[in-house]
Amino acid sequence: MKTILIPLLLVTLVEAWTTEPLKVRPSPSSSTSLNMGLRTTVKRVRDSVLNKERSREDLKIGIAGFYDRSSKLWEDVWGEHMHHGYYIPENRTDHQQAQIDLIDEVLDWAGAKEAKSVVDVGCGIGGSSRHIARRYGATAKGITLSPYQANRGNELAKEQGLEDSCSFQVADALDMPFDDNSFDLVWSLESGEHMPDKQKFVNELYRVATPGGRVIIVTWCHRDLEKGESALAKKEEKLLARINRAYYLPRWCSVQDYVDLLEAKGAVGIKREDWSYIIAPFWRAVIKSSLNLKSVVGLSKSGFSTIRGAYAMLLMLRGFDRGLIKFGLITFTKPEEKKSEEE
Template sequence: MVSSLSKAVKRVKDSISSKERSREDLKVGIAGFYDRSSQLWEKVWGEHMHHGYYVPENRTDHVQAQIDLIDEVLKWASVDAPAVKRAVDVGCGIGGSSRHLARKYNCVTEGITLSPYQANRGNDLAAEQGLTDQCNFQVADALDMPFKTGSFDLVWSLESGEHMPDKKQFVNELFRVARPGGRIIIVTWCHRDLEKGETSLTKSEMKLLKKINRAYYLPEWCSVQHYVDLLEAKGATDIRREDWSYIIAPFWKAVIKSSLNLRSVWGLINSGFSTQRGAYAMLLMLRGFNKGLIKFGLLTCTRPEGPGTPADSLKMIN
């Protein structure tokens, strides 16, 4: 009893101080957060656990806007549809993007998540939609994916990169599982690029991000430019980046508004403290966005043709 109480007190202190979590604590926390919150999200917003595409900005068909975001990102990245036979959805949620890709390209998709609930729900929905032969979901770590080197024509990560505590290893794994000539797409939340002469964000900016990290089980943030640097170091070709912060911005207000209706409030009450804290953190995210601190970054590149690294070869043998 005393031990349980002391642990609870420690969690409260860590939350108040926005203490950063260890890599293992992040994995456990992310899995638990999405195990508890995914069912509520699906009831309110459906199977796509990401933002929407708001062009024009006054559109109110929010579910369709989420689907359109997938299609617009694929268009922006110039994905060669006939070339996509196998795709991986890194940080797949309950598999909305995977199933959309499977139907769009008539391809096979693999989805990975840290949440057992999400993996099971993804497989259930694939069965309900007649996509069992095309879509498979499993619990796995994006920093050590259970796939052979060069397995996929399209490597897709939509709003999961922000959860990765080691961005370099994350990029390494995306490259490893992509086939030579394969397309890699990363859509992720980042902080602003540093200005010339800056060595870090301001103290107030870092304080705000730390509060968000505690709520959403996030590690330290990075900039879009940091991803570009990592991609260049891997020898990526056709690197492109873009900021779609204002394209997705109306979704924030829609999510916050939806959380105030009776069904959502009741769902929040029943879903536990971490989900409730995550709902509150939406306001912090909105504040960061309005300050120009938080960016919705798009990156795409091609894995270069040619032999892989020694590390690639070892994984291919295993």
């Protein structure tokens, strides 16, 4: 145990110093600044070892930095789609096509037959946005906390001749820079898990959707609680907390938690499903792909937070295998506005 713990502590120490945002950077000429910097580093090491939950502001900064550093490596190895794949049959080997198929299968499952205006909430480098724009002949706007991802998304849109229909910007999904009733398709693929306030997240998705517009949320969740349970088991919470530190995630929720929030909002036609079995081969494929020379070299250049994220893939796999982590799908429509009696 000690032989594993010591290198992990060293990685945590270096990661805390080099990749976490520091409020104060020590100045060589200032002992006070140096002491403050050391205290900040020690605190972050302690928080990391104890898997302490981050504040919303620290999450925002950490998420942006994590994806700024890791997105190029992912694109080099896996292409422009930064999400799970659709594995039916489960022995598929064309993983990039499996990722594209996941988008189409989710849209079909949700009954999204057409769209004119789309927002991709947590867009990565825009793979889903561009695919959906092509499928429907729609315009798409994507938001991300990562400046690298937004810039790369716009570059790829231009390269693919989609600069007039697809655009990407840095924005917070909990405070979107869009008017009410702006999009007839609101798409969130594997970004909900990053949201520290699920109520506000749902409220924003609901707000920007047009009346009658469709909202689709695909996200990592923990299992629904069984009857008589008030919380997850301590060992389950511990595993999720370790994953949270690596991927800059807040506390998890269940699919049922989302359904409860949506029912309270008055959402129409709420539909949910668990696709954990469909995406199950994904993590093993990612882990296998990380063992080639190109991936190892890229990982070594991308920083300690990315390295720690790669290690956390094993934790994700463990969570899936135990039935703790679920790949949840939720869709609904925003009610049509009621016409006045005079109309």
